[in-house]
Amino acid sequence: MTTALITGSTAGLGAAFARRLAADGHDLVLVARDTKRLREQATELHDRHGIEAEVLTADLSTDVGIDTVTARLGARRNPVDLLINNAGFGNKGRFLDVPMTDELTMLKVHCEAVLRLTSAAVEAMRERGRGGVVNVASVAAFVPRGTYGASKAWVVQFTQGVAKDLAGSGVRLMALAPGFVRTEFHERAGMGTDSIPNWMWLDADKVVAAGLADLARGKSLSIPDPRYKTLMGAAKLVPRGLLGGITSRTGRKYGPR
Ligand SMILES: NC(=O)c1ccc[n+]([C@@H]2O[C@H](COP(=O)([O-])OP(=O)(O)OC[C@H]3O[C@@H](n4cnc5c(N)ncnc54)[C@H](OP(=O)(O)O)[C@@H]3O)[C@@H](O)[C@H]2O)c1
Numbered sequence: 291m292t293t294a295l296i297t298g299s300t301a302g303l304g305a306a307f308a309r310r311l312a313a314d315g316h317d318l319v320l321v322a323r324d325t326k327r328l329r330e331q332a333t334e335l336h337d338r339h340g341i342e343a344e345v346l347t348a349d350l351s352t353d354v355g356i357d358t359v360t361a362r363l364g365a366r367r368n369p370v371d372l373l374i375n376n377a378g379f380g381n382k383g384r385f386l387d388v389p390m391t392d393e394l395t396m397l398k399v400h401c402e403a404v405l406r407l408t409s410a411a412v413e414a415m416r417e418r419g420r421g422g423v424v425n426v427a428s429v430a431a432f433v434p435r436g437t438y439g440a441s442k443a444w445v446v447q448f449t450q451g452v453a454k455d456l457a458g459s460g461v462r463l464m465a466l467a468p469g470f471v472r473t474e475f476h477e478r479a480g481m482g483t484d485s486i487p488n489w490m491w492l493d494a495d496k497v498v499a500a501g502l503a504d505l506a507r508g509k510s511l512s513i514p515d516p517r518y519k520t521l522m523g524a525a526k527l528v529p530r531g532l533l534g535g536i537t538s539r540t541g542r543k544y545g546p547r
Pocket of ligand 1: 297300303322323327349350379399427428429467468469470474475476
């Protein structure tokens with residue numbers, strides 16, 4: 291029996307990871323801010339799949355929250371074999387429309403928490419000679435898209451760099467970069483989605499299945515859909531200045547998260 295710790299487990303992609311990993315027989319450590327929702331999720335997954343699901347309430351935009359999760363990742367009892375750094379959010383609006391405190395909170399959750407949780411997990415995993423880390427990024431990492439895109443670009447670069455450093459250690463790291471996924475993300479951020487064409491939406495369960503298959507194949511970056519793989523391939527050929535204009539016209543309100 292192995293144990294997976296998922297941040298942002300109660301909704302969207304995190305909940306899809308929890309469903310899939312529980313169905314595969316993994317025990318879980320579920321992390322988010324809403325304790326009631328976490329407890330309900332833990333009970334449901336335990337009843338349905340017979341796995342153990344621990345609840346860890348933590349706000350990853352605070353040092354206390356990050357410390358709580360790093361302590362669990364370093365624990366020798368029921369060690370964590372797989373870490374899914376998934377918690378994240380969007381801010382509505384372009385640069386200067388978004389309050390600086392919200393920009394800084396995003397960097398804390400998307401970058402500092404991911405850095406510190408990955409470090410704690412990987413240290414313990416390397417000692418045991420096995421383990422995995424999935425850091426949820428976004429295709430927004432590959433286009434000029436303000437603080438959100440920049441934070442996800444950091445996630446991709448950081449993860450692929452550490453994956454290289456730890457090659458041969460038995461510990462795998464992978465950045466997962468989906469396009470638009472139907473979750474609570476856009477509603478929570480107050481972003482409209484009417485202008486996003488249907489074909490651009492991905493299903494969270496399919497994203498998770500493709501991502502875990504890529505992790506098993508040893509990839510350090512997963513773009514879990516052929517449509518987005520093609521789009522991101524094409525984006526590499528377009529000059530960044532022009533790409534900035536296109537993604538800006540698409541609107542920060544709607545662009546790939
Ligand atoms: N949806 C998309 O189109 C899309 C596309 C590409 C990448 N992503 C990325 O996928 C990841 C998951 O997003 P989602 O779409 O599944 O979002 P979601 O449905 O809004 O779920 C977000 C989850 O993160 C938790 N969370 C948020 N802030 C937190 C904090 N400060 N501390 C701890 N937990 C926190 C939430 O629970 P609580 O509120 O209870 O804390 C919730 O469980 C994010 O990193 C996002 O950037 C999303």
